[in-house]
Amino acid sequence: MVEATSTPKKSPRKWLLTQNSDLRRIGVFNWTLPAFAVKLPDGSNFNVCPQAGVCAQLCYARVGTYRFKNVRAAHIRNLLLCRDSPDEFEERMTDELSHKRYAGKWIRLHDSGDFFSDEYLLMWLRIMGNSPGVSFYCYTKEISRFKRIAENNAPDNFLWCYSLGGKEDHLLDLGADRHADVFPDVEALIAAGYSDQTESDLLSVLGESPLVGIPANRIPHLLKRQGTETFGSLQRARDEKLAAKKSAANRQFALVH
Numbered sequence: 001m002v003e004a005t006s007t008p009k010k011s012p013r014k015w016l017l018t019q020n021s022d023l024r025r026i027g028v029f030n031w032t033l034p035a036f037a038v039k040l041p042d043g044s045n046f047n048v049c050p051q052a053g054v055c056a057q058l059c060y061a062r063v064g065t066y067r068f069k070n071v072r073a074a075h076i077r078n079l080l081l082c083r084d085s086p087d088e089f090e091e092r093m094t095d096e097l098s099h100k101r102y103a104g105k106w107i108r109l110h111d112s113g114d115f116f117s118d119e120y121l122l123m124w125l126r127i128m129g130n131s132p133g134v135s136f137y138c139y140t141k142e143i144s145r146f147k148r149i150a151e152n153n154a155p156d157n158f159l160w161c162y163s164l165g166g167k168e169d170h171l172l173d174l175g176a177d178r179h180a181d182v183f184p185d186v187e188a189l190i191a192a193g194y195s196d197q198t199e200s201d202l203l204s205v206l207g208e209s210p211l212v213g214i215p216a217n218r219i220p221h222l223l224k225r226q227g228t229e230t231f232g233s234l235q236r237a238r239d240e241k242l243a244a245k246k247s248a249a250n251r252q253f254a255l256v257h
């Protein structure tokens with residue numbers, strides 16, 4: 001009698017890139033980090049979105065399903081891998097992107113989180129350069145970092161859209177730089193002369209108009225907080241308030257010295 005030899009079952013591959021329902025609809029894969037300030041397992045704090053401004057109080061990625069325990073844990077795992085083991089991350093991500101499931105596809109970086117350091121951005125530029133059959137896009141509030149590092153050095157397969165609501169909004173030329181603003185609804189963005197990207201998130205980088213309008217997520221308490229404003233107008237108001245406070249403090253200093 002010949003004994004049947006059992007072949008060990010291959011465990012399913014653990015992909016670094018995922019798809020949420022919106023992105024699956026348009027065939028896009030996604031690399032996600034936690035949003036804004038997070039507490040890490042060793043008790044330390046880390047800000048994944050250093051240039052976040054008013055957006056942090058209106059961020060869809062800090063509420064709802066993003067707060068589920070398993071979702072948060074996965075995002076923190078992603079952060080720790082790319083921040084603390086960058087060589088391993090770069091190798092694994094480059095290898096994963098060479099798989100046929102990504103051939104000709106788009107990858108969105110950070111539906112939550114942002115490019116938190118120069119090294120992290122430079123690593124992604126290398127990964128993209130080594131993955132010529134794949135296209136990448138993102139929104140970012142890291143405006144000075146992108147202007148300094150990416151604007152002249154990005155590979156052809158990477159497109160991005162600056163997004164308003166951050167501390168560096170004032171560095172943008174709103175007439176020339178491609179940028180997105182979040183409006184209370186579609187009617188408001190059209191009235192402001194922005195183009196609606198609801199049909200496909202890829203319009204943020206492929207649409208003809210560099211003025212990209214995003215209707216706010218239908219999350220009642222965030223909609224209430226935003227009111228009739230946009231992320232951009234709220235940030236401008238905050239910047240003006242801070243500037244007025246600073247100049248009052250300077251005047252006071254000049255008077256007593």
Ligand code: SF4
Pocket residue numbers: 035036048049052053055056058059060061111112113114141
């Ligand atoms: S930069 Fe994006 S992910 Fe980070 S807090 Fe702002 S809206 Fe949220």
